[in-house]
């Protein structure tokens with residue numbers, strides 16, 4: 001068997017959590033491959049709302065095995081809070097949530113360093129989620145990290161060495177901090193973590209595939225936040241693209257099956273950095289209000305704009321997307337017309353490819369008629385308004401990949417599969 005991968009094509013928050021939950025019944029295993037508690041994946045069903053940060057979104061459907069892969073960075077304190085909340089609401093995790101021994105631990109001092117580096121950047125700050133993501137991946141790459149598997153061997157020594165190194169850096173930055181509360185919660189998190197099954201995710205996943213089991217890999221963030229291909233330096237610190245599933249789980253490239261690329265019918269971004277189609281007018285405010293565009297982790301207002309097909313095409317290329325999923329189309333239900341960016345203007349010249357730097361590029365739009373119909377209760381594609389079908393046909397023609405799922409509301413049930421011929 002091969003793994004299928006689901007990942008965001010924009011700047012995150014596309015609705016990955018919702019769709020992973022919807023698709024989970026078709027799989028035996030769901031696995032996260034990168035990111036950490038910077039993610040906030042929202043799921044809604046049976047009148048309840050859940051926000052997952054480090055736990056895969058396959059945790060609510062039956063007794064499926066969920067794996068936190070080696071590419072993930074884990075904060076034990078935040079993990080404990082997340083897992084305990086789920087257990088309190090009746091979801092038993094202990095037996096079926098497996099954690100890679102090779103996943104790196106976010107230390108309390110990583111979180112402080114994240115804040116200190118941001119403060120030092122002044123106006124150039126990235127606007128991180130403040131969860132210590134960058135400093136933890138930095139330690140991983142510079143071979144200084146502490147991993148989940150280290151909890152079982154010589155842990156105190158490894159922790160103390162990393163902490164001492166971080167404290168030196170913080171001293172050189174003249175950054176004041178208090179670790180007392182953070183450390184207390186962190187060590188409680190370490191004790192809590194010990195109840196879970198620590199695995200070698202590469203062995204586990206490849207054995208499962210060999211047994212004929214099906215695996216869905218869940219991305220976090222989005223392609224435009226990828227450390228290599230995103231809007232650097234305003235990105236996260238992991239490979240959010242399809243290849244991240246190979247390195248973040250130990251799955252070879254020839255074991256990849258379908259790649260589901262997920263995008264909103266418009267576009268959002270949270271944090272700093274260029275965003276060519278950003279709207280600063282009433283329309284932008286309308287999208288923000290109708291789409292409830294506030295961060296699920298930080299509560300920050302998300303910046304809103306029109307869909308950017310130049311960036312989407314680029315994401316589809318680097319991810320090898322085979323099927324598209326369009327989210328939040330209901331947010332545009334009341335719009336008279338809808339714009340889509342089909343090219344950028346750079347120094348007066350029109351380009352249709354994603355350039356090295358998107359700072360200052362001007363979007364070139366086409367305008368399409370809106371459908372002006374409430375789609376939130378629709379159950380099948382037969383009910384789609386004509387203008388909506390025209391919008392989908394336009395996107396498919398521009399992007400060259402079929403849109404297989406359309407989401408018309410936050411609930412699990414507000415999801416429509418299209419059965420159009422390929």
Ligand code: GDP
Pocket residue numbers: 008012013014015016017018039040041042043044290291296327328329330331407408409410411
């Ligand atoms: P993720 O990080 O990609 O999982 O996305 P988030 O959960 O951060 O953000 C997506 C938000 O949109 C969440 O609040 C979802 O409940 C909500 N959502 C998902 N799909 C839809 C949809 O089709 N329509 C509307 N209106 N909201 C949706």
Ligand code: IMO
Pocket residue numbers: 008011012013014035038039040041126127128129130131132133134219220221222225234235236237270271272
């Ligand atoms: P999900 O999985 C949206 C953004 C931050 C910041 C940049 C770097 O819910 O889609 P970091 O804390 O990772 O060092 O921050 O990346 N960012 C996200 N934006 N959705 C996310 O995750 C994000 N995770 C990080 O706002 O601009």
Ligand code: MG
Pocket residue numbers: 012013014039040041042296
């Ligand atoms: Mg999110």
